[in-house]
Structures are given as C-alpha cells and as structure tokens.
Amino acid sequence: MELLGAAFVYLIAAVVAVPLANRFGLGSVLGYLIAGVVIGPVLGVVGGETVELQHFAEFGVVMMLFLVGLELQPSMLWRMRTQLLGLGGLQVVGTTLVIAAICLAFGFSWQVALALGMILALSSTAIVLQSLNEKGWMGTIGGKSAFSVLLTQDIAVIPMLALMPLLAVQVPSLLDGQAFAPFFEGIGVGIAHAAGASSTGAPTWFDGLPGWAQGLFVLAVIVAIIVAGRTLIAPVFRFIARSGLREIFTAAALMLVIGIALSMNYVGLSPALGTFLAGVVLSDSDYRHELEADIEPFKGLLLGLFFITVGAGIDFHLLFANPFSLIGLALGLMVLKAVLLYALATGFGLRGADRWLFSLSLAQAGEFAFVLFGFAASSEVLEPSIIKPMTLVVALTMMFTPLLILLYEYVLAPRSVLLAQQEADKIDEQGKVVVAGLGRVGQIITRMLMTNDFKVTVLDHDPDVIENLAKTGFRAYFGDATRPDLLHSAGLGQADLFIAALDDRSKQTEMVRHVAKTYPSVTIFARARDRHHIYELEKAGAHHVERETFEAALLLGRNALVSLGYHPFRAEKAGRKFRRHDFATVNRLRDSWNEEGVTDHYIDAMRAHNETLYDLMKEERMEDHDMGEQGWMKDPDQKPG
C-alpha cells in the first residue's frame, strides 16, 4: 500500500502542476520541478525515498537517448563529428579548467578544484532535451549544437569517473601498479550509478582481466550491438509483430532498451550512450516508429519523475540557512557557463537566436553531477561539507533553467533574426507526406510521390507486406496507423499531407476523424470504399476523397464500349460524361445523406439521378444524329470555316 500511496502522491502532483505550467507557457519541466518542491520541502509528503527514486528515474534519461538515437541516422551522426569533438570537447575541457582555476583561486586544493570543475562542466541532458523537444527547437542550429555538446558530455562522464579516484587526497604513487585498481573499480561503480536502475554498484564481471582485454571486450560488445541491431532485430520483431499482440511488442521494446543498458553496465560503459548507439543502429529499421511510440510514454513518465525528485530533493533548511550565498553561487555558475558557451558558439559560427539558445539552454549543471558527487564522496575526493551545498546549487541551476528558456523564447529570440539555413536543414529530418496503409491504393500513391522526389513516410500494419516490399527497394515502417501515438512519431505534426489508404472501412474513418481533430493544419486525402463512405469520410474531416474502384471501372466501361464497336474517342466522351454526372450526383445527394442517412427519400433521389443519366446518354446519341439537320450544317460537330 505504501508504494501505491507514494505513487499516487507523485502522480497527483504531476497531474496538477504540469498542465498548469503548460497553460501558462512555462513548459513541462518547470511544472514537474515545482510539483516536486511542493510535495517535498513545502508539504513534506515525500521524504527520504526521493534519492533512491531518483536513481530509478534516471533510467528515463537512458530511454530518452535511445529515442534521440532513433531519430538520428548514422550518416547524420557522422556529419556531426566536428561539432561533437570540437564544440563538445572544448566545452567540457574549457569549462572544467575555468571552474577549476576559480576554485584554486578560492584556496581549494587542485584535486578538489579539478573534481568540481569536471562535475559542474556537465549540463542536464534531461532538462535540455526535454525542453528543446517540447518547443520544437531540436531542428534549429542552436538546438543541434546543444545536442552535440550534451552527447559529448555523456561520453566525457566515463573518463571523469575513471579520473575521480585518482584525485583522492591520499594519492598513492602513480607508478605503483596498484594505483590503477581503483581506476577500474571506479568505472564499474560509477557506471552502475549512471545506469540508475542498478545503483547497487555491481562490479563489472571482468574486473580480473588485464586492461587491454577489457578494452577489447568493450569493443566486442559495441560491435555485437551494431551487428545484432542490423541482423537480428528485424526478424525477431517481425516474429513478434505477426502475433498481433500489442503489449508483447511493447514488452519487447522495453526488453531491448533495458537489456542494452544492462550489458553496457556490465562492460563499464554508460548505458545512456549504449542505448543511444542502439537507437542510431535501429534508426533506419522498419520498426523505428513503432519502437518510438512504445518507449515514448515510459520515457516521459520516468523523466517527469526524475524532475519531481530534483524538486523534492531541495534541502530547504540548508537553503534558508544561507540563501544569498547559495542562490548567488547558482546564478554565478550559470552566468560563467553561459559566458563560456557564448564565446564558444561565436567561435563556431553560431549567430543570433541560435547563439542565445545554445548558451542559455546549457548553462545549468546536470543530473550527472548528482552521480559524480556521490562517487566523489565515496572515493573521498570531496568532503560532505562541500558536496551538500553544491548538490543544492546544482538543483537550483536546474530549477532556473526553464526560466532562462522562457527568457530566450519571449525576450531574446524575437529580437534576433533566425538564420535562414534552419529551413533547409529541417527538410531532411521528416517526411512531408505520411501515407497510412500500403495496400493496392497506398502503393501506387507512394510510388508516384516518391518518383517525384517527395519525402514520404509510409506505415503499414502487416510485417509481411513490408518485408516483401523491402525486396523491391520500397521502404515502409511497421505499425498500426490507427494508433494516435504512432501517427505522432511518424511525424504527422510536421507533415503537410496525410493520405489515408487503409483497407478496413471503419478503421479508415476512425483514423481520419482522429487526424482531422488532432492535426487541423494537415490536409487529408482519403480512399473510400463506395459512395456512402465518401460522405462518412468527409464528415470525419477528410478534405479530398476518391472511391478506390471508380476510375478503374470507368476505364473498363470505356474499353467495353470500344470493343462493342464505338470509336475510342466517342467511348472516352461517354466515360467523361458518366463521370461528370456521377460526381454531380454525389454532390447532390450529400445533404440528403448528411441529414437523414439512407432513407426512402435518398433512394428515390438516387433512382431519379440514374434516370437522368440514361436521358443524358440518349441525348448524346440524339445529338450526334439529329441535331445536325438543324441549321445549315449537316453535322453539328462540323465547325464553321
């Protein structure tokens, strides 16, 4: 019961605070943080378990990086290499050194200064990525640069964890072979912390191996992930998808992420980094959008929980003991980091709004600081007297970040001119057209659009269809297009056009209704089964509807007339006339259908229209023979001249 009670408290805090914060344009992160402050220090409903919960919730970061990886094709990652090494590397090293220098000036030992520098140089992946995604700024140059730096930082945590024990005050002689024992142990313990889920500090199971073997082993695991991602995942997921059990697919997705995190843990690499890598490997898989849709809610909840625990963990007693110096320290740290970031951004050619976004979004210290503080304490690098207030300072900088983002959004961004390149870059990230259903209709439409160089994202729920089409060089993503979350992750929010081509009549209508309601700016084209289905789909919000068999039947009818002796162009004209009349009938019966459905009146009206069609056709025949006798021309189709 205690578990459910605690869960209820966290959930109610989130449910109340987040929509309120969003309502006032503050963003969800600030909402979660405030919720945490309220249930933690203010009301005191939650207490000591927050720290433990935080380790658990940090798994949300792991999931987030998996999702980020899914969005990034390997080629894009390769293109980012200068940014990763240059911008990211310089940020980490530069900020570390400047903070360390300042600490030295305040009379700390160089070991303490360096440790603090490393810890505070890192930013919060969770807050920054969540905010950038929420605001839709991930595609901007500023957003991309920020992401590169965050990714570099995630990698940089590993050498930091390794260095930390070496900074312990009682440094043994570095030449002594024994010195490297805590080094590797450090990696194991630290990584376990970073994994969050298993914060027990399980030692890596190859501790006994020599260094080079460990290195090889790590490499082998990474290669295994890439190879398995390329070869094994698709058939396994196809097998699961064939079962048609949605929850098993979700279970498999979770299993994949947790499994990778664990294996990373065992070989002593950051689980966040490992799942990111796995995400990149799977980014061009057929199951990408389905995986995204399945992991997304877990990631969202865990990250939310993480933000709440940050808010709840703020030690108000400590804060009120010396509020000015602590808040001053937090603000000073942010200003310092922002200035360094700004200088770096300038050096790397960022300008205007992008430079501001980059400098302000990364100015806080991050969740890794909590981990590293814990680790620094256990390896006796830092005294608790430093760690306690500094943990609070880190939490405060995280609290202030959403405010800086607001400052950027409402004050700085409107004043700076956004760079023109932004537009061009966006295009390669998301398809402009989403096609749901890859049956007889969807295939033709998709092929037409693709041969005209439009970017098309295609969804189908049948793994066999996708596999067969893949053989013909045709890409589609697996997933049930009637699921709102899948449509979302397929990028419908950014699409201009949605083509609904599902076979199932009622599913098709349902999907169109959902899309029309949720994405009012997207134009919807839909395939209809028959005339009544046209009305249904139009009512559901489709902008343009065509009957799937109409044109083909018309063509066959025309050819039939030709084979019965009509001149081909006469048959063509008859077909055109039929089509025009049929469209007119569809238009005329629409109101009757909308008001009354299929009633006697509707049936009468339809019969009447069929009779007019007969008359029309007869008239055409008459015209050909009789009308010519009027006037001075033998044949009315004989024009003057």
Add this chain to the structure above:
Amino acid sequence: MKVLLYLAHPNFDRSGINRPMFEAARGIDGVTCVDLYACYPTLEIDRDCEQARLLAHDVIVLQHPLHWYSAPSILKEWLDQVLGYGFAYGQDAKGDVVLALAGKYIFHAVSCGSPKEAYRADGANGADVRQLLLPFEKSFEFCHMRSLAPFVLFSAGLPMAIDDGNAGQRERVEILRTYRHHLQDWKQMLIALRDHELDFEQAQSARILNELLPTLFVQTGDL
C-alpha cells in the same frame, strides 16, 4: 466593363513573362483570371461553366505564348467546345438565330520567342502576329465578336539566357527593363479596359496593341 482573362500556358511553372503577367492581373479588381491548364489538366473543358463565364463578361483576353504560330492546344479545345452550335452561332431549338457572344471584345496577349523584325511580311516568319492568329479572328468574327489587335511581347524567353549567364551584363539589364515596361503596359491596359478608357475603334484596326498604347488611352470623364 468586366474583363475575363484566359491563360493557356502548358509550362506555367517555368514561364518568364506570362507568370508575372497573370499574377499582376489577379491583383486587379474587375478582372476574372482563369488558368485553363490548371482548371482542365486533362483538357476536358466544362462547356456549361465556360459559356456562363463568357456571358458574364464584356472583354475576353486570351493570354498565351505563341506555339507553332498559333496557341497551345487547350485554347483550340476551348474554342471547339465552348463556342458551340446553338450558343455562339447557329440556331436554338425553336429555330431562332443565336449569337450569345455578339458585340464582346476579344484579343490575344501573346509572347513570342523571335524578335520583332521576324514578324513582318519581309521578315523570317513572313507575317505579323495578327495575320498568324487569323483563324481565331475569323472564328470570333463568325460569332459577331469584335477582335482587337494582339498585345505582344517579342524576344520572350530570354530570362533563361540570363539564368545561364550567357547574356552579357548590358543585355540583362536591357531585357529586364523591357519586361518591366511590358508589365507596366499590361496592367495599365487591363485597368483601361475595365474602366472603358480605351479607344476601341483604333484598337480594332491596329496591328499591335501595345505600340499604340499611350495614344489609345482616353479619359471618359463622367461617362
């Protein structure tokens, strides 16, 4: 007067002068603009709709590039379908003569690839633009419509040379100046047509409309 502008351009996306002309016309009140290839991409013209349009207007402008010394095919299809028996000529069901379009003014606004010198009796084409478009003019005459001289831009299609960088700097400036001038005349003329401020007598007998333009504008004052 109500002006109806028909555009017949099979490559509207890549047109140099016709596109700005059509877009300029769209911005003028009292001018109805119809892009024929956009309305009827399968060349299947809605006769009833177009006949109703013609009835509702007083001046009809046919804007197109000169293709094979004539108009792009959709305009011929338009002529065949819309100027039909029992509407533009001939008799109705009761046997009465019908001439639904009688008295309406009609003319072409044409862009030609060759320079002006080619369109002369002694030039490369051996005939001027009005002569080349005679089949249209005779058809309109048959329907008792009144043809005005064509409004012509010569040496069109040279912006491609500008893009290719084949043209020299001086040439480019010259071409752009001609285009601007032509557009200016075009807008002025459409407005004058709308406001009935054009000397229609003279416009009917001229060989090319735009060359006479300044002398054609008349102030109708309170008329």
